[in-house]
Amino acid sequence: MIRSNRFTPYLLVAPLIALLLFIFAYPIYKLFDFSLKRVRGFDGENIGFANFEFLFKDPVFREAIVHNLQLLLAVVPLLLVSLIIAIALYERLRGWRFYRTLVFMPYILAVPIVGVVLKNMFQFNGPINETLRNIGLPTLAQDWLGDKNIALWTVLAMVVWRESAFGIILFLSRLLALNEELIEAAQLDGANWWQRTRYIVLPQMKGVIEFYSVIGLITMTASVFAYVYIVPGKGAPANGTMVLELYIYNWAFEKHQPGIGAAASVLLFVVAATLMFILFRVR
Amino acid sequence: MAQDTIRLSQQVEAGEGAPSQHRSWMTVFSLQAVLILAAVIALVPAYFMLISSLKTPENYNLDRIGFPAQIVFDSYAEVLLKHDFFLWMGNSAIISIGSVAVSTIIAALAAYAIARMVFRGREFLLAISTSLMAVPPVVMVVPLFVLFSQIDLLGTYQGVILIYAGLLTPFSVYLLVTFFRTIPTELLEAGLIDGASPIGLLWRIMLPLSGPPLVTLFIVNILYVWNDLLIALLFLPNERLRTLMVGVSVFQGRYLQNIPLSMAGMALASAPMLIVYILFQRYFIRGLVAGAVKG
Known part of the structure; x- marks a missing residue:
């Protein structure tokens, strides 16, 4: 430890404290305050829990929650896809570095940009459906973004497509850090590739798999705004892709009722805090 | 956690040669098939974006999948002449670099x-700062918006830079604390004997040794700000201050019918990050693995 003037450390952390108070503490305090008010402009009168009552009665809010819960299912394909591809890369077949560069590319492209491209690909008369018709599977051609029952799953597939790139790299780096003596020993004992992977490699991946699962849950709960804003377009069709983040955005900024947006934010804040608590427990 | 991920990130660059050479040809064949399929799926949108951007609208209407009947650059010309992509990129660059600089200095x-x-409240401050990583940005947006309209920070570079810097800082502090703790005390004591001030130690000993975590912070944080839509959309209503992502979302809404034009815009918009990725691929991958804790 460095001996110093007793005021020096406080001077060094002062800017941090000021920034955190300004960007986190004050807004979170105000959030709880606004959630109990009918906010007009900068403030408003206290109305108790009326905003929350409104939320629980609003069918759109319920839809948004259900959609976020459905999106949580993405964690399963995210894990599977990332694991399979990471394990395939780990075998370091010829040219594996080149494949690694390619499979990571989706993560470099920004969500709004990817969103616009995928949106066009999944149009009813777009290239996806055209390909399906060309290869003799016209019944599989769907209105991917226009059908209320399908749009959310299309968005889910897009999220998996992009976010698994990160899972692959995370898992691959864990794999490359494994102690390979164990694997070689198993090989000398006559274990085949599948047995080595199943009984030696996967058990050692437990920690990083749990870690990535929680990251996946947080992503699906609180960072899909750009996807639903761009791809089907602001929660279309008929709120088929309405999620919590977009719900907050709509009430606070499109319908100018920050109180209701704040109440929904309070609920999201509580959920996120719980997930983060789990994340630290997992680690 | 960060130490783990920093260590992991060094491993991404392991050499050629499999852990196990004894694989049946069936296994090798299936693994190869998985990789090829994955690479194709990863590339399809980029392929679609590029070939469509080089078609005429008539060509696109007849054929949505194949190569252009004739390569035309009309869409690119129109995007460049009629739209402000470079202005948006400039705004994005100013805001990304500004927020990363502010955040890194404070952190x-x-x-x-x-x-x-040693000082009172040290552990408490670190715990609070670290746990703030979990707060979703959308939660702060409503009260910050009201506050920013009250104090006239809405629609200014300084305003959004402050918000982004705030959102980035908990992660930056966490990563730097973990790294600073690994720097040998002897080095700092030697510096003190030479008469360096506390700030001198930071500037002349700690930071020069902190290349890897600083590269990580730079990449993870720049990518976050450059790619963000929500905050830029709300806090920069002024058309001249639009970031690239906001520009992209406005632009695409106007050309839902002209797909070649729309795709030319997207190709142009994705170019800066793709070029940086291809040039600095190794740092990107290492940095993002080390930054995994940010989630």
Whole structure:
């Protein structure tokens, strides 16, 4: 430890404290305050829990929650896809570095940009459906973004497509850090590739798999705004892709009722805090 | 956690040669098939974007999948002449670099004190700062918007830079504290004997040794700000201050029918990050693995 003037450390952390108070503490305090008010402009009168009552009665809010819960299912394909591809890369077949560069590319492209491209690909008369018709599977051609029952799953597939790139790299780096003596020993004992992977490699991946699962849950709960804003377009069709983040955005900024947006934010804040608590427990 | 991920990130660059050479040809064949399929799926949108951007609208209407009947650059010309992509990129660059600079300076000063000095509330401050990583940005948006309209920070570079810097800083502090704690005490004591001030130690000893975490912070944080839509959309209503992502979302809404034009815009918009990725691929991958804790 460095001996110093007793005021020096406080001077060094002062800017941090000021920034955190300004960007986190004050807004979170105000959030709880606004959630109990009918906010007009900068403030408003206290109305108790009326905003929350409104939320629980609003069918759109319920839809948004259900959609976020459905999106949580993405964690399963995210894990599977990332694991399979990471394990395939780990075998370091010829040219594996080149494949690694390619499979990571989706993560470099920004969500709004990817969103616009995928949106066009999944149009009813777009290239996806055209390909399906060309290869003799016209019944599989769907209105991917226009059908209320399908749009959310299309968005889910897009999220998996992009976010698994990160899972692959995370898992691959864990794999490359494994102690390979164990694997070689198993090989000398006559274990085949599948047995080595199943009984030696996967058990050692437990920690990083749990870690990535929680990251996946947080992503699906609180960072899909750009996807639903761009791809089907602001929660279309008929709120088929309405999620919590977009719900907050709509009430606070499109319908100018920050109180209701704040109440929904309070609920999201509580959920996120719980997930983060789990994340630290997992680690 | 960060130490783990920093260590992991060094491993991404392991050499050629499999852990196990004894694989049946069936296994090798299936693994190869998985990789090829994955690479194709990863590339399809980029392929679609590029070939469509080089078609005429008539060509696109007849054929949505194949190569252009004739390569035309009309869409690119129109995008460049009629739209402000370079202005948006400039705004994005100013805001990304500004927020990363502010965040890194504030975080480095604080992390230095937290990692290397004794003071009251040290552990508490670190715990609070770290747990703020979990708060979704959308939660702060409503009260910040009201506050920013009250104090006239809405629609200014300084305003959004402050917000982004705030959102980035908990992660920056966490990563730097973890790294600063690994720097050998002897080095700092030697510096003190030479008469360096506390700030001198940070500037002349700690930071020059912190290349890897600083590269990580730079990449993870720049990518976050450059790619963000929500905050830029709300806090920069002024058309001249639009970031690239906001520009992209407005632009695409106007050309839902002209797909070649829309795709030319997207190709142009994705170019800067793709070029940086291809040039600095190794740092990107290492940095993002080390930054995994940010989630």
